Amino acid sequence: MVxxxxxRRTVAVRTARRLxxxxxxxxxxxxxxxxxxxxxxxxPSDSQLGQAQQAQADAAAQVGAIAAELAAAQVRVDAARxxxxxxxxxxxxxxxxxxxxxxxAETAAxxxxxxxxxxxxxxxxxxxxxxxxxLQGSTSPTLEALMTADGPAQxxxxxxxxxxxxxxxxxxxxxxxAAEQSAAAADAAARTALDQAAVLAQQAADALAAAEALEVSxxxxxxxxxxxxxxxxxxxxxAQQAVLGLEGAxxxxxxxxxxxAAARTAAAQHAVSSGGTTTAxxxxxxxxxxxxxxxxxxxxxxxxxxxxSLTGPSVGWGVDAGIxxxxxxxxxxxxxxxxxxxxxxxxxxxxxxxxKVSRTDLQRGDLVFWATDTSRASTIHHVAxxxxxxxxxxxxQSGSVIRVSPMRWSGFIxxxxxxx
Numbered sequence: 539m540v541x542x543x544x545x546r547r548t549v550a551v552r553t554a555r556r557l558x559x560x561x562x563x564x565x566x567x568x569x570x571x572x573x574x575x576x577x578x579x580x581x582p583s584d585s586q587l588g589q590a591q592q593a594q595a596d597a598a599a600q601v602g603a604i605a606a607e608l609a610a611a612q613v614r615v616d617a618a619r620x621x622x623x624x625x626x627x628x629x630x631x632x633x634x635x636x637x638x639x640x641x642x643a644e645t646a647a648x649x650x651x652x653x654x655x656x657x658x659x660x661x662x663x664x665x666x667x668x669x670x671x672x673l674q675g676s677t678s679p680t681l682e683a684l685m686t687a688d689g690p691a692q693x694x695x696x697x698x699x700x701x702x703x704x705x706x707x708x709x710x711x712x713x714x715x716a717a718e719q720s721a722a723a724a725d726a727a728a729r730t731a732l733d734q735a736a737v738l739a740q741q742a743a744d745a746l747a748a749a750e751a752l753e754v755s756x757x758x759x760x761x762x763x764x765x766x767x768x769x770x771x772x773x774x775x776x777a778q779q780a781v782l783g784l785e786g787a788x789x790x791x792x793x794x795x796x797x798x799a800a801a802r803t804a805a806a807q808h809a810v811s812s813g814g815t816t817t818a819x820x821x822x823x824x825x826x827x828x829x830x831x832x833x834x835x836x837x838x839x840x841x842x843x844x845x846x847s848l849t850g851p852s853v854g855w856g857v858d859a860g861i862x863x864x865x866x867x868x869x870x871x872x873x874x875x876x877x878x879x880x881x882x883x884x885x886x887x888x889x890x891x892x893x894k895v896s897r898t899d900l901q902r903g904d905l906v907f908w909a910t911d912t913s914r915a916s917t918i919h920h921v922a923x924x925x926x927x928x929x930x931x932x933x934x935q936s937g938s939v940i941r942v943s944p945m946r947w948s949g950f951i952x953x954x955x956x957x958x
Contacts (some may be wrong), residue, residue: 552791618756619935620910623919625749626844626855626865627884632745634883643731650724657720670846750856753843753936757857801840818893818904818955825877825957826903832876833923833931839863839940841933848875858936866921869940870905874956881956885921892954900953902926909951918951 582590842854842861846868854861865874867885874881882888889907900906903925910917922932925942934938 578817588607600718614860615759617910618752618759620917622749622752622756623866624886624910624917625745625752627867627886627919629742629745629749629855630844630867630884631887632738632742636735636742639731639735639738643728643735646724646728650728653724660716746789746856753857757936798807814894814952816894816896816899818895818958820958821901821903821955822957825879826901829879829957830874830875830903830923830931831927833869833873835942836864836940837931838941839933841865841936841938841940842868843936844868846872846933848872864933864940866933870921870923870956872889877957879956886915886918888921888956889915889918889952889954892956893958895953895955897947897950897953900924900926901955903957904953904955906930906945906953907944907951908949912947912949912951915951924953 543695836851839851840861840863841858842851842863843858843865844855844860845852845862846864848871850872851862851864852868853859854863855863867883867888870885870888871881871883882891885907888905893906895901895904902925905921906924907918908920910919911917920932920934922930922943924945925931928945929942930945931940934943
């Protein structure tokens, strides 16, 4: 059975042979006439012209096949990287829940410890009461005290004192009971909170492992693409050089330009339609400039997967463990924290929490978001700061640095305004 790969190789061999023939024909046609200083080309025969035209067609087919292969490989790499970014987003969200559970566990443990201290104090009071009663010879000294009174006045005084002492003894018993119940409830709350924290910790670890696997896969695909691209680029250049000197190159270029223009128009229309509507109010110019300035201070800082805190760069996770820097949402969160504005940690949560801005209403300092499916906010995988004039400030991806880049409208799902 003849495979598609075999067919492509056959076409490539035939193209090479035809191109060799064309080169030989051109050499013959450029032979200099005797006694002249300038080479005078001769007209090619019909068969020679036909061979050149067929070589052009084969080269054009090779160019199209190479371009399609490169585009398909890049789509796979971009999809893998987007999925890894979404998984990292999920992990960061789980981490926030884990931190809350651990804080609750610490609070419950402190309450339990206080309840145990209260219980010890109450038991000490009860023991003191029992010891005093033993030394007096009776746990009910009321009758003895009244019988030994010197007269009615002393009897009334002793009766009042005994009544107060009895009430105190009752209070001690109540305190012991309440302290025992409080300690038991606090211990139970602490155990529940710790159990919940353990479950969330496992969920966070699972999410991180999945994110690491996706990112490793994306990097492997990128490396394979880079190696293949070197070979394909050489083939592409060779085919293009052959096409340039043959009839029809201009028509092919015009057709390609028309197709690219149509694609850009379609992409722009799609971006406009997916940009949503504006619900945000006016931006705070002071907050915007503070945030942009804070982000600009880190231009050239390396990207760290999962890196970035409220105080600056931090150590990345997983495949970027040990690298100190920012990821995309870590940078935007830090920048607006410096402007006194608190936004969520991960990109999808930032988009969900902030007032929305359409593409046509974007202002300097707004956040712009990308998604694998512009109809579903759950597929958001990247965020950057809009600077205006078609430029954004971003932490792009692992292996790159924080930089100012041209705006990419493909995959744009909408904007948001933290300073509104």
